[in-house]
Each structure stands twice: as C-alpha cells, then as structure tokens.
Amino acid sequence: MARRRSPEPYLWLLFSAGGVLSALLMPILVLLFGVVIPLGWISPPGHEDLLGLLRNPITRIVLFALCALSLCHWAHRFRYTLYDGLRIKHLNELIIVACYGVAIIGSIMAGYLLFVSL
C-alpha cells in the first residue's frame, strides 16, 4: 500500500523560510518606507538612486525571495489563525486553496514587477 505523503513539511519549510526572511528585513523596511520617510524625518531617496538600487540583480533576487516566501509565511499562519483562532473548521479546504492561491498569484506578480516591468 502506497502511503500518502502529506505536503505539510514542505509548506512548513516555506513558512519557516519566510518567517526568517521577513523577520530580518521587514522591520527596517517598513520603518523606513512606511513611517520615517512619510513623516519627513529623513528625505526620501532620489528616484534615479532607488531605481538603480532596485535594478541591481542581487536586490531583485532578495526582494523576490522576500515577497514570495513572506506570502507563503502569511498563507500558513493565516490559515491556522482561522482554524485555531476563529475555529472555522468547516471551510478548511476552501481556506487552504484561498491562502496558498493568494501566495502563488502574489509571487507571480512580484516576479513580473521585479524582473519584467522594472
């Protein structure tokens, strides 16, 4: 009898990788672009400088990994927030499809924005 393999370990791996990457990079990024620059405490980087930085291949790869893995992190955690936190169990399949679907579509969009249209 063939044992059915659960995809859970792989999903957990993606969740974990996204957790590490978002924990390392997001606090400073959200502080800079979400709080400090909008408040005018420091002047925003010039358009040319920022474009140059974003077009650097390493920046593109790091930001793509950050976006894709963070979305996997969100999908996993949010699914269990609904399951354990709000105890929505009857819609479990739908929630799983919706969460990972959003993560996949978001990753494709991130890839398009970072590697194609930029």
Next chain:
Amino acid sequence: MTDRPEYTEFHPRWYRPRMSTYWWLRRRSYLAFILRELSSVFVAWFVLYLLLLVSAVGQGATAYRRFLDWSATPWLLAVNLMAFVFIAFHAVTWFNLAPQAIVVRLRGRRVQRRRIVASIHLGWIVLSVLVIWLVMGR
C-alpha cells in the same frame, strides 16, 4: 445475544466541551499567541506595499512622487505604524524561538541559547544598518 444491541434509556453522551471562539482572550499567553499569528497579516500587507513602491519606481519619477505623497496620508501612516509594531513583534518572537530549532555545537559542546539569540540579534542589526546604507547613504 442478538446482533442488534438494545437501546438503553441512558444513552452515553460524549464529553465534548464547546470551545468559545474567543478562547484566546482568557490568558495573556493565549493572546500573545493569537497576536503573533495575526502579525502574518501585516507581513502580507507589507509585501503588497513594497510591490506598489517597486511598481511606482518602475513607472517613473512622477509615479514615485505620487506614491510618496500617498504614503504620507494619515490613515496609511497609521496602518504602517501598526504594521511596524506587529512585524517587530514577529521578528523578536521568531528570533527568541530560534534556539529551539537550531542546535549549534562548538568543540563538542552545545552553544548556550542566549548566545545564539544574541548573535542573531547582532546579525539583524548589521543587516538593518546595511539596508539603511543601501537606501539612504549613497
């Protein structure tokens, strides 16, 4: 003996206590757990925000200017401030848990937990300074 068991008047009832939807309000540790889980919503929000920034920068200087003006609107500032609090909470709790997952051995002896946590925090600070330098300092 018959195949069909007779019904008794006292049918057993399973003990299945109903759990309240708000079970996580009962204890501080439960609340911390659910807040940590909710931090993922802000992680996803920031991915969206970052991609909007990337898209604006890609469209040109005018679109970038428009994004900066939009980011300074009060409600968006409030959302991002909350996002910062939740993401920082996620980061700190994540790093503090890391020694549970990583076992480092040096010369046959296990490295102490707080040393692992301290070195991760140090790496975090170095990386943050690098990001600041890349974005602002050139």
